[in-house]
Amino acid sequence: MGYAKILSVGLAGVAGHVVEVEADLAPGLPAVVISGLPDTALHEARDRVRAAIVNSGQKWPNRRITLNLLPATLPKYGSAFDLAIAAAVLAGSGELPPVALDATVILGELGLDGTVRPVRGTLPMVAAAARAGYPRVVVPAGNAAEAAVIPGVRVRAVDTLHRLVAHVRDGVPLLVPPGQSPAGDPGGPDLSDVAGQPLGRRALEIAAAGGHHLALLGPPGAGKTMLAERLPSILPELDDGAALEVTALHSIAGLLPPGGGLLRRPPFQAPHHTATVPALVGGGSGLARPGAVSLAHRGVLFLDEAPEFGKGALEALRQPLESGRVRVARTRGATEYPARSQLVLAANPCPCAKPSGDVDCECTPQARRRYLGRLSGPLLDRVDVQVGLMPVRAAELLQTGTPHESSAAVAARVVEARRAAADRWAATGHRVNAEVPGPHLRRPPWHLPARVTQELRRRLDTGSLSARGYDRVLRLSWTIADLDGRDRPDQHDIGEAIQLRTGEGT
Ligand SMILES: Nc1ncnc2c1ncn2[C@@H]1O[C@H](COP(=O)(O)OP(=O)(O)OP(=O)(O)O)[C@@H](O)[C@H]1O
Ligand SMILES: [Mg+2]
Ligand SMILES: [Zn+2]
Structure with a gap:
């Protein structure tokens, strides 16, 4: 708390250099001091960043804020540091978890309303981040396509400061540059x-x-x-x-x-x-x-x-x-x-x-x-x-032999199982097994024969399973049967459901 460091890139000619944006928040009269050879645009950054933070619904810390851009020897021009400065201030004041943006290079100009505006020179700046070995870059949405050209670095884009904050805090996804997520591909990890x-x-x-x-x-x-x-x-x-x-x-x-x-x-x-x-x-x-x-x-x-x-x-x-x-x-x-x-x-x-x-x-x-x-x-x-x-x-x-099963293959089985469940419960308004109340599963026509529920009843009697646990195992066994294409759970489905419910055998 009180201090944070965020990475960005400055341009010298067409060569980019990674810049560290430090924010130090100290008690004292509210003020903002920027050091590290800034030009006038950087001084204006102070006002843009403050307005963008406030208009994004975040608190502007009433502290003495020192911003330092390193290395000090590198001349720094333009507005591409805005977003990094905002992130440093928010991290320094404890509004963002400090480690969340580690090793992430951030580029973007801020509008007073908190929108993230495109910056010139994004391509060489992203190239500099990749060359310096940083794995992730966040760029303005308007620059996403050119940034995505650079190999070896994961490019994500933001349209607003609010999206960056919501991403860091709540896992809201950043934008994927066009062309990186082929049509029909759900995107995201597999x-x-x-x-x-x-x-x-x-x-x-x-x-x-x-x-x-x-x-x-x-x-x-x-x-x-x-x-x-x-x-x-x-x-x-x-x-x-x-x-x-x-x-x-x-x-x-x-x-x-x-x-x-x-x-x-x-x-x-x-x-x-x-x-x-x-x-x-x-x-x-x-x-x-x-x-x-x-x-x-x-x-x-x-x-x-x-x-x-x-x-x-x-x-x-x-x-x-x-x-x-x-x-x-x-x-x-x-x-x-x-x-x-x-x-x-x-x-x-x-x-x-x-x-x-x-x-x-x-x-x-x-x-x-x-x-x-x-x-x-x-x-x-x-x-x-x-x-x-x-x-x-x-x-x-x-292991390098057979590849691990992909999400698409698993998703195909999930769709089938969900269809079976939706058909079965159509009259009740439930769509998935997790929504079906326990009593419903214990009564005809869905109750299971004693031979199938034997182990369940034994556990209920010995107290190793609660009545609520009993219903959960029942629900799970229906899902297992749906996945395996059986129209009713059998003894093995109950057995696997018990394991998944209690963490047994792990
Ligand atoms: N089964 C696996 N296959 C491939 N990589 C794995 C596997 N398990 C872990 N890893 C690697 O280890 C890293 C850590 O995994 P992950 O963060 O999911 O662990 P975790 O259980 O959430 O740990 P923590 O309790 O520390 O959060 C992953 O990013 C991945 O690189
Ligand atoms: Mg984890
Ligand atoms: Zn311990």
Whole structure:
């Protein structure tokens, strides 16, 4: 807090040089000092950045702000540093998580209203970032096409300062340059990147097919984040009604990509664990901004490092998850936004987060229980699939023979399974198995013969499974049957469902 550093690029002739933009926020009379050989445009940057931050709905810190552009020896011209300066100020004042923009080079001029304007010389600037070995560059949307020409660096674009902030804070996607995402390709990361992890993949596929909430537990590096980010890639496209709802919510939030039509892919939202309650559930005066729960409507809400979320944040999520709607407070009265999303939780099973998991863990059993216990009441109880993952083995990671199955292949099975479920529940109005109430599954015509549910009933009697757990296993077993093309779950489906529900055998 108080200090942040963001990368940008300055041009000397046609050669670009990576520049570090430092912001230091100190107590004292509010003022902005810029050092590091700035020209007049840079001094004007101060006023543009301040207006852009305020007009994007962010707080301008009332502190003494020193901005320093390094190396000091490089003359710096123009307005391409605006966006980096804004990011440095927001990170320095704690409005953005400080590590989020590490190793990311940021270019762009800001309009007073917070729009990001194109800058001249984007191509040589991106080339300089790539040459210096930086993996990611963020450019103005108007320069995305020319920036995408440079190989070896991941180019993403922004149209507004608000999008950059929402990306860092809540995982709102940045814009993909034209030509980088071929038509029909959902874009985003693909399951073909994931080696091994048969249990994790299976859990992801079942969660997608049945619309079940999912919890991924395991030590650092097990691939929890990697798997969660790939859930949207195996979900079906949004139908017309859903696409309209989702597009409307993103429009109200000011997050629609320019020139785009209806959003057809399920959205993905990954709010950081430091996100405020309004950022999660929405709020604000006038036309209230939808929060992450609504921006994830009909898509995926991913809570990474879930136990690190504050008590207030977890509590605030409970009601929207239960009702699929969220009441958003405004200056006058309240309004409601839809918030029906699929929840994915990722967590280390204990607070020490040792890479080898249980082997090196020195936490007491009480400490471990308490850590995950933070999730249990409000959230974990609603999660049908809970699996424990171990880090992938070297042999699997380095295996070069057959390629890993792609998202497209898995998505094809998911679509079939969803169709089977939708046909079955058509008369009830439910679309996916996760929505079907337990009593419904225990009564004719859907109740399963005693021979199939034998193990379930035994667990219920011995108390190793709660009545609620019983219903969850039933729901999961229907999804497993749908995926495997059976019209009813059999004993094996129940067995696998028990494993996925309890994390047994992992
Ligand atoms: N199964 C896998 N196949 C290929 N790469 C993997 C796999 N698992 C992990 N990795 C690599 O390890 C990195 C870390 O994975 P990831 O961030 O998903 O782990 P995590 O379980 O979320 O860890 P943490 O608890 O630290 O957040 C990934 O970016 C990827 O490069
Ligand atoms: Mg992770
Ligand atoms: Zn531990």
